[in-house]
């Protein structure tokens with residue numbers, strides 16, 4: 017197995033302690049920084065697909081994401097601007113009134129692993145806070161809103177509409193969360209929806225590359 | 227004429243009662259020393275384990291684990307950092323007296339622990355009619371993430387399953403002692419034991435992981451509950467279809483709230499209804515608490531779930547949600563109209 021393949025296998029197995037060493041070994045073997053990074057991004061994509069297919073569960077996915085971020089730490093000093101992102105910045109948060117964050121965090125990890133820089137605003141995020149963050153960050157290409165309570169679906173819709181009406185441009189809006197369907201997502205005015213964290217990363221890429 | 231309690235007990239014995247028992251009309255609910263498992267005030271504070279909670283005001287009216295404040299983040303530290311509350315140090319006679327006089331719905335509506343305004347207790351003559359249920363919050367998995375944060379807990383399960391297994395064993399030992407106290411100092415019919423294993427479309431951990439780490443301990447808890455003379459009802463939100471056969475196997479008597487994401491609930495009821503009482507089954511997310519929810523929609527959902535799950539008995543109506551108040555009225559109205567006479571139709575018996 018080549019070093020890059022080893023990195024991929026250990027990342028998919030969620031071995032956060034082993035991945036950084038293997039990444040270093042791959043570098044020592046003369047593998048390119050971008051090659052290693054792209055291999056890890058592909059691996060996380062594979063983990064995301066397995067999650068979507070119900071083959072792995074939240075604990076395994078969290079471990080893989082942790083392994084990825086440990087691996088990226090080794091690469092960071094070697095990356096041109098110290099950042100692994102190629103797809104721009106994603107602002108993410110759970111909507112106002114809602115404190116559920118596990119799904120949002122998983123989506124953030126998968127989106128980050130797909131090549132975005134992620135700015136996580138946490139939970140109970142108002143439309144005004146989303147807008148502030150869009151203004152405060154460069155190169156925002158995606159805004160992601162999570163909602164787990166049916167009682168905050170209205171807040172989600174309001175937020176999407178306020179963001180869309182703010183006059184700010186250059187980004188797409190994606191929404192999701194347990195009670196959100198693609199039909200409801202469409203009524204909010206969002207550009208995209210995904211049912212789980214694996215497909216969220218796929219959709220995010222698709223939206224900003226379109 | 228059967229009392230409401232006797233009627234509900236028939237459903238818990240997987241028989242067909244005279245009418246569908248309903249949580250909102252046929253039950254007395256209490257918690258046994260509620261501060262043990264969760265802070266009960268209306269600002270911020272700790273439970274008996276030292277876990278930190280912040281009260282969320284209306285419409286939530288419940289405490290949430292204070293974000294970022296953990297007892298430990300590394301599972302290897304649980305033995306040092308987790309102080310199991312001393313059950314012997316509680317004056318249970320006094321505590322039980324407080325609990326049976328407490329206003330349960332007051333707690334759910336943000337009043338904290340207050341005595342019933344009329345001074346009544348669940349043992350009063352005029353409440354003898356009702357089935358007595360105690361809710362135990364924060365089962366072994368929930369306690370784990372209350373202590374160390376949800377993501378840390380899930381990662382520990384993947385990274386250090388053996389250590390988690392030891393934790394679950396110790397936690398079950400403690401819960402069993404707690405159940406013994408409840409059996410001794412209270413006169414109750416049912417324990418509703420909370421431990422959420424489901425997200426909306428899958429379980430948090432794989433069913434196999436659950437079987438290895440949690441099932442053996444839950445089996446001991448169920449047995450202890452039975453030995454203490456009470457029925458064991460398990461509460462888990464979300465999708466739990468894969469473990470329903472396991473719950474039946476370890477002797478769980480009833481399961482709630484069987485959220486509608488368990489899309490095979492109808493089939494599962496047919497298969498396991500003679501061993502497991504199905505409690506709930508409502509699509510609370512789509513029908514009860516959306517801005518476009520209507521009384522008609524709530525009533526239609528009552529009928530849908532009842533038609534799907536109540537045939538042949540072994541069923542209890544129990545709606546879940548953010549706040550009962552927003553949908554209880556049409557729900558109860560339909561219960562009286564439809565649920566109370568459901569078993570008069572021989573086809574439904």
Ligand code: B12
Pocket residue numbers: 074113114115116117118119120122123160161162163164165166167190191192193194195209210211212213214216282286287288289290291376422424425426463464465483485487510511515546547548
């Ligand atoms: C765990 C949980 C909690 C934990 C949350 C811990 C935390 N740090 O997040 C705690 C115990 C704190 C909690 C509290 C409450 N909860 Co809660 N909770 C749940 C539960 C069991 C699982 C949610 C979860 O974490 N899932 C795991 C993740 C991985 O899945 P997910 O969030 O769905 O996310 C996935 C997808 O939806 C998608 N996704 C998510 N976000 C996004 C965003 C984008 C952009 C995209 C593309 C995709 C996407 O990808 C994710 C990964 O695949 C659900 C049950 C359920 N059926 O969902 C109830 C549930 C959501 N809770 C509910 C309730 C009622 C509450 C409380 C009001 C209860 C109370 N009174 O105490 C409070 C509310 C607090 C508040 N203000 O928000 C209800 C909501 C009902 C309703 N009307 O909507 C549910 C449905 C339970 C039920 N039986 O009805 N809860």
